[in-house]
Amino acid sequence: MSVSFDVIGQPRSGAGKGASRRLRRTGLVPAIVYGGHRAPEPISVVHNDLIRHLENEAFYSHILTLKIGDTATKVVLKDLQRHPAKPFILHADFQRVSADEQIRMTVPLHFVNEQQSKGVKLGGWVSHLLTEVEIVCLPKDLPEFISIDMSEMDIGDSLLLSALPLPEGVALASAADQDEPVVIIYSGRTGDVSSEEGEEPV
Incomplete structure (x- = not known):
């Protein structure tokens, strides 16, 4: 992971819609931290800081450092x-992670060499x-994205979920639907099906 993110939070005691509205009026976002075999913890984070982080796609699929006072939590x-x-x-919802426990995350797919592919x-x-996929892995193996090299794909080729180039230590979250196509290159001619000469299109 090439970048790191620090999220600054503070404890919050108020609960309910009224308390949340009051927080938002002061520029804060109500949030919750859960998991890690500990009780859920209500917190708040600065709205503008969170917006700034969210402008970076990597924020959605990274291990973040949540700092509350002198305590830092992954x-x-x-x-x-x-x-x-x-x-x-x-x-916002944040989940605590442990180094030795797998996490379930959705990560984006990046399609590279698309315009240089044989089919295009x-x-x-x-x-x-598909533009994203759900995976399971240990925190240390969490990829920022999964890269799909399309350079050798020809017209009529498709890539299935089962053939996705997953990094080491990463697996698909579900064993079902692995025959689902991720990307397809269709013929650029009118219609998806080309007919033989002298035959009517189906």
Whole structure:
């Protein structure tokens, strides 16, 4: 992991919608820290600091350092509640992590060499059917993203979940749906199915 993130939090005692609204009016976001065989801990974080972190895609799939007073805890971001119409974060969930316990996370897929792929050079077009995938791994093995090299993909080729190039120590979270396609290169000609000469298209 090439970057690190420090999240500064502070304890909060108020509960309920009224207390949360009061916090938000002061520029804070109500949050909760749970897991790690410890009781959940209500906290708050500075809204603008959280927004700044969220501008970096890596923040969503990194081990974060949550600092509350003199205590630093390793956590991951598990959930965000956003305002439906305004650029505001309403609530955040952080999960404590332990070095020897696997975590379940969603990480983005990065498609590289797409425009240099055989299929695109021949006029094909790319359909990304998945842009992220859920994985399990130890915290030390958590990838920032999973890279898919498309340079050798031709027209008609697809990559299935089961063939995803996972880093060492990383596994798919679910054994089901591993035949689900991740990315496909279709023919650039009109229609998905090309007919033989003299035959009507199906």
